[in-house]
Amino acid sequence: MEASVAKHNNNNNGNKQPLVQQQQQQEFALVSVTELASSSSPPSSPSSPVTARFGADNGVAELRFHRDSKSTGAAAIVVELQDAQLIKLGPVQSICISDCSSSDTVKEKYSRGVTIQFRNEEESKTFHCSFQQWKKQGIVQGASLPNGVIEPTKSKFDDKIESSSAKMYFHYYGQLLHQQNMLQDYVRTGTYYAAVIENRADFIGRVVVDVGAGSGILSLFAAQAGAKHVYAVEASEMAEYARKLIAGNPSLGDRITVIKGKVEDVELPEKADILISEPMGTLLVNERMLESYVIARDRFLTPNGKMFPTVGRIHMAPFSDEYLFIEIANKSLFWQQRNYYGVDLTPLYNSAFQGYFTQPVVDAFDPRVLVAPAIFHVINFTEIKEEDLYEIDIPLKFIASVGARVHGLACCTVQRWLTTAPGAPTTHWYQLRCVLSQPLYVMAGQEITGRLRMVAHNAQSYTIYLTLSVKMWGPGAEQGGILQTESCKLDLKEPYYRMSQPQAYTMAQDQQPHQSIHSQDINIQADDLEEPELIQHLSQNLDAQLQ
Numbered sequence: 001m002e003a004s005v006a007k008h009n010n011n012n013n014g015n016k017q018p019l020v021q022q023q024q025q026q027e028f029a030l031v032s033v034t035e036l037a038s039s040s041s042p043p044s045s046p047s048s049p050v051t052a053r054f055g056a057d058n059g060v061a062e063l064r065f066h067r068d069s070k071s072t073g074a075a076a077i078v079v080e081l082q083d084a085q086l087i088k089l090g091p092v093q094s095i096c097i098s099d100c101s102s103s104d105t106v107k108e109k110y111s112r113g114v115t116i117q118f119r120n121e122e123e124s125k126t127f128h129c130s131f132q133q134w135k136k137q138g139i140v141q142g143a144s145l146p147n148g149v150i151e152p153t154k155s156k157f158d159d160k161i162e163s164s165s166a167k168m169y170f171h172y173y174g175q176l177l178h179q180q181n182m183l184q185d186y187v188r189t190g191t192y193y194a195a196v197i198e199n200r201a202d203f204i205g206r207v208v209v210d211v212g213a214g215s216g217i218l219s220l221f222a223a224q225a226g227a228k229h230v231y232a233v234e235a236s237e238m239a240e241y242a243r244k245l246i247a248g249n250p251s252l253g254d255r256i257t258v259i260k261g262k263v264e265d266v267e268l269p270e271k272a273d274i275l276i277s278e279p280m281g282t283l284l285v286n287e288r289m290l291e292s293y294v295i296a297r298d299r300f301l302t303p304n305g306k307m308f309p310t311v312g313r314i315h316m317a318p319f320s321d322e323y324l325f326i327e328i329a330n331k332s333l334f335w336q337q338r339n340y341y342g343v344d345l346t347p348l349y350n351s352a353f354q355g356y357f358t359q360p361v362v363d364a365f366d367p368r369v370l371v372a373p374a375i376f377h378v379i380n381f382t383e384i385k386e387e388d389l390y391e392i393d394i395p396l397k398f399i400a401s402v403g404a405r406v407h408g409l410a411c412c413t414v415q416r417w418l419t420t421a422p423g424a425p426t427t428h429w430y431q432l433r434c435v436l437s438q439p440l441y442v443m444a445g446q447e448i449t450g451r452l453r454m455v456a457h458n459a460q461s462y463t464i465y466l467t468l469s470v471k472m473w474g475p476g477a478e479q480g481g482i483l484q485t486e487s488c489k490l491d492l493k494e495p496y497y498r499m500s501q502p503q504a505y506t507m508a509q510d511q512q513p514h515q516s517i518h519s520q521d522i523n524i525q526a527d528d529l530e531e532p533e534l535i536q537h538l539s540q541n542l543d544a545q546l547q
């Protein structure tokens, strides 16, 4: 549930009037305020509107709830903001939790909860912003607040992500059909289910936060595994559906609280023993949700808490795929027309040619296109700093197993490459390939070096810089000379979705067959969720539809 507030001044003129702070006070009209389990203060009824007033009369930031905004007498409830937390329970409902001392002994502290009913969602949002602002600024004793309109505080998420990108992103995830896509990926969801249930010893009696809960499925799994309480944090409108789903499963739902908001912004009433999430995108990092996962770790997880998943891996190997290369190169042939309705298009040919090579290719390919054993890069979610995900630099070094024309770098976030072997699970297992506009020539045994650098951008994705070099072969190699180097720059946000069945493999004439370590059947094992590379996730597919 959430909250909302009417912002108005002391005249109690309703929500039409702009927010004005008068003498360091700010007022909101509420539908109702109900104190939880309190014997000291009778709950207000919806028929008697309540005014909430932020102020710092004694140099301490406070929130006072009055039955009548004109009232200047004793407030019904006074909350000191320093120790208070405000949690959204719904679009127009929030709960404010604060510490208070027992009347008998000041040594004993209790938590007090106040349920706040707002008039609409907009007012709820403004109230939340003001709450954070007053809390932040009021903590310093006697600190004065700036006069005028309080701007909503921009969160870490808003600071680094373009609002249009975020809007589209959460709109997408707010639709049931896209959550259904993820739920219908039985390899993905089944792996999570098995991992949670098989690790239920970790969940029993524990507090869990589901980071980006979507439909709430992982929260329900955690509750099934015996979690004491699960906070399902979801920023999109899907939070409402998650509430419905959870309410419809009451034996589990009474241990789950859905909190609508970004993990960067929401407050939780307690720390978590476990974080569970499915934050991986194409090439692991697309969508930049790993950063939110890491922020959630820093905000909510107890020092020895566990993260499910714990690590992610990007597997990489050079590949040779003549058909793919020709397919991409041919896309720009259109621009070679010299008489397109009397117009010469060729001045744009080179730009179009280069443009097509800036698109990473997402598809499923036969692992035999790989020309060297794969290497992998590990991202440990328990240790990595959020800022370290802004730029990821991976040195590359391979030994070619075959002589081939190298067309680029193939990447995959799962342990094993897709195989066309009969009996493999019928799941899409899309992989990503960065294709060079100029191939490199290698001989079996030759070293291929390079660098994969990924730089985050504010559209929730990354710019990819790939360089591959092939060292001199034969006489002169000892001098360490580099014969060929090719580079390319790609935008992970704009992939070429080449969705189809795995491409038929035709062995190039100069290629010798090699025993690829990857050409095994997919074998999903979920005995440990700390192996996220085993988790087949649909995000790759989702990205396609986000475009």
Ligand SMILES: C[S@@+](CC[C@H](N)C(=O)[O-])C[C@H]1O[C@@H](n2cnc3c(N)ncnc32)[C@H](O)[C@@H]1O
Residues within 6 Å of the ligand: 157, 169, 170, 173, 174, 182, 183, 211, 212, 213, 214, 215, 216, 217, 218, 233, 234, 235, 236, 238, 261, 262, 263, 264, 277, 278, 279, 280, 289, 292, 539
């Ligand atoms: C890949 S989906 C996973 C959904 C669900 N956990 C599952 O496994 O089916 C990621 C979800 O995280 C949500 N999300 C992404 N970034 C978020 C953030 N910063 N705060 C809260 N939710 C976020 C998205 O709206 C989306 O529903």
